[in-house]
Amino acid sequence: MRSAFSGIIDEIPFINVDNFQNQDQSAYFLSHFHGDHIFGLNDLQFPRKLEENRSFIYASEVTVAIVESELPNLAPYLKILQLGRNTIEIQDKYEKIYLKVTMVPAGHSLGSVMFLFEHNKTVLYTGDFRITQNSVSKYTHLHKSNGEPINLDALYIDTTFQNVPSFPRRSEVIRNIVSYVKDWLSVDGRDVVLITSACYGYEAVCNELYSATGIKTFIANRLRWQVFSKFPKEMFGITDDCSSKIHLYTKYEFGKLSPDENTLQVYFSAMIWGPDANDEHCIIRETENRIKACFATHCGRDELIYFMKYFPVKKIVSFPEPFICNDSNLTDIYKRPINSKIEVSPKRPLKRAASNSPNKVPVSKKLNTMTMKNMFDW
Template identity: 35%
Template sequence: MSTFSGKIQEISHISVDRFDENNLTSEAYFLSHCHYDHMVGLHTHRFQNNLLENNKYLYASEISCAILKLLYPSLKNNIKILDIYTPTALLLKGGNISVLPIPAGHCPGSVMFLFETNIRILYTGDYRINKNDIKKLKAFYDSYKQVKQIETIYLDTTFFLKSYRKFPKREESLEELCKIIKGWTDKGKHFSIKLFTSAKYGYEYMFNEIYKKTGMPVHVNREVFNFYSTIPEMDKSVTLDCNATQIHCSCGISYQYVCDKALNSKIRTIKVSAFRWTQDNLEDGFSSNSSETYYVCYATHASYEEGVELLKFLKPKSVEICVKHEDPLTNLEIAKLIEEVLDEFRSVAEVNVKHKLFETEENVSDESLTVVEEETIFNGFDIGILDSPPRNTWRSSTELQMKAGSSLNNNSVRIHSIQIQSTESVNDIIVQQSLDVVELESDINTEAPPNKKLK
């Protein structure tokens, strides 16, 4: 869960993923993705009036903008799309900036922001990028094909711990998930799946793969269905018809409940999450079961190895910790691990500098010239639906109904200790809907049983 205050210290006149308190004085706002812990304060009348009355803007990816306009139609003229991989210049009183959004691989519409003034700042938001794909992102290279110098990375540290060294690839997790689903639904039409996710949305890629591998969509409720309607690729993956599928998720009165039809069937419960899956647990595979409740490791945040790879590749001067855990010792461990990574390439840089009395071919190290062949630099990586555009046009309620019939020793590492405040009470329907639709992303509290290899 993000504990970021919203303020980029090096660019104090903007705010990212936080829209209350001191952030109200910012000139421009940025949203990395539409998960509730990154939207604190956005629903309040105070923030919305701040945008409207002072002619300020909230910037996000195309999909996030579509979702925001669905949740807050009154703000549609103050919500602006940032094109992926395209730098946008903003002329602000506090100083002009350029912002470049980079796909974060967390959920549809999720992006990292590369801010440039006289320095470069990377804000990752929540992200998960395969460690082999990081160096393929063209946005991290300048026109000379050298890796851009990053001053500070504001880092998603959710799993920056050696206990979460590695997660299975999403494809592997989904292959296991679908095997568990089919092993139950193939028994007969009265055998249903209750799929339990730790957030209301962010599992669109998973739903798509379930549909492709099982031929069945996922039954969801009207609220969730309308939310998914902004993503064209979801058209066949979700349904409002409880009789059209044996797979049910978020189809009851809230996203943690299922409909009566599922409850009246023979149910196998599947819980997808990542927090319970430490390295020790993963030694026996990435699924386990207890009776008819199954647990599958499915991660949408970077593992420790993926986080380390990002830092080693970009070599920032400092790192800002954006996910503060409840246990202070855990935060100290994260900070220590980050400092160890930073020390590795600092020592290499110091050796190179000592020998660079004159610039000659003999003393320019290979490390100082990170030139990558043209064919290895490209704009994207294979994340499919996570990097797809939203619909170009809005659909009416009638059309939606028609579809219903057929998701941390020095100052270089800083820890954010801001706690998320309780949101203001709200009365109007639009605000209440936004609180209901975009749920706080947190893991399931139930402890998983010891791993048992599936046969």
């Protein structure tokens, strides 16, 4: 696995974000705890460098809890930032610097955030994020007092799935998964396992399943349980009781098991779907007891373009790959006048066609909401 981001914010040279290989900075910021965003974080020499430089790592409360659990030697150097506006004092080599940092839910996983930095210039770093077109306008801290989008000197944006036109809303995917799970568990002696690609990012699925079935999901990984159990209000759909009929595993953990035919396997993924992902066919039943669900924690291309055009911005930096501008509409994102007015066309309702395939499930419509409480945008 390679690093998703270089860590460098050109406009604010005394900080690093989501990359810890440069260990001589005055402050570090972590948007979420995934392997491609923590390069250098587990370096045995890093705590000593933090102490020498009087530096700290800033993150959300959930992310701090995860780091404390995974890398306890970093605990003295972690600082929690709250959602909304924060002002932090940073001791640079020659002076004290006051940096304004606004944390906004990124919709990627529990505790994942975007950072809005203000220090002479205004910079938005998205980290990995998933924000639907209908939700951008709900983010108060990304708008002026009159409701207009804020002006950005630079936008650092995640383009992981820029080649996929769009993804279905997670709320709609889960609504269909719930139907499968309820039908499966209606027969005595049956169990369900949820199989994910990453350790963190699928937490809200457990809440939705509990709300629909009354069954809490057993968290098989002890470290994850220790983290999640610290947030009972946000993670009300989980348990450490292994007798539960619903279990959560990563692909690696599940590979060590030998489930029988009475276990429904639900695979959550976005990578395997590619450009064929759409709202109508987001679930595939491979066998009687194995289904795959298109569950994306990153924006598709349509959402990325909408987000980039929504804000008046002078410079755009994309990661982990450069954003591909292959037509005049996209190129205009980079060439438009700095103070030009941004006009965004309203999103048209999607036409939903019924599936003729018995192995594919059409998705029903559900209102998209943004829950600030659990920092998860559906």
